Amino acid sequence: MSSSTTWTVTGMTCxxxxxxxxxxxxxxxxxxGVQVDLSSxxxxxxxxxxxxxxxxxxxxDEAGYQLV
Structure with a gap:
C-alpha cells in the first residue's frame, strides 16, 4: 500500500x-514519486x-532548500 505525504519547502525560485x-x-x-509545485x-x-x-x-537540505 502506498502512502502520500505533502511537505512545504522554502527557497525554491525556479x-x-x-x-x-x-x-x-x-x-x-x-x-x-515526487511532485513539486513551485508556486505553493x-x-x-x-x-x-x-x-x-x-x-x-x-x-x-542536500538540494539547498529548507523544509518548513
Whole structure:
C-alpha cells in the first residue's frame, strides 16, 4: 500500500530548484514519486511506506532548500 505525504519547502525560485528537490527526495529509499509545485512550495511524496520527516528534511537540505 502506498502512502502520500505533502511537505512545504522554502527557497525554491525556479525550475532548476524544482528539479534539485525532485532528484534528492526521489533518492530516499521507498519513494515512488515526487511532485513539486513551485508556486505553493508544496512537495508531495508518494512512497511504499511512510517516509520520515528527518529523511525528507535531509534530502531537501542536500538540494539547498529548507523544509518548513
Amino acid at each position: 525550475e532548476h530548484c524544482v528539479a534539485s528537490v525532485t532528484e534528492e527526495v526521489g533518492e530516499i529509499a521507498g519513494v515512488t 512550495g508544496s512537495v508531495v511524496v508518494t512512497s511504499d511506506q511512510p517516509v520520515s520527516r528527518e529523511d525528507v528534511s535531509a534530502a531537501v
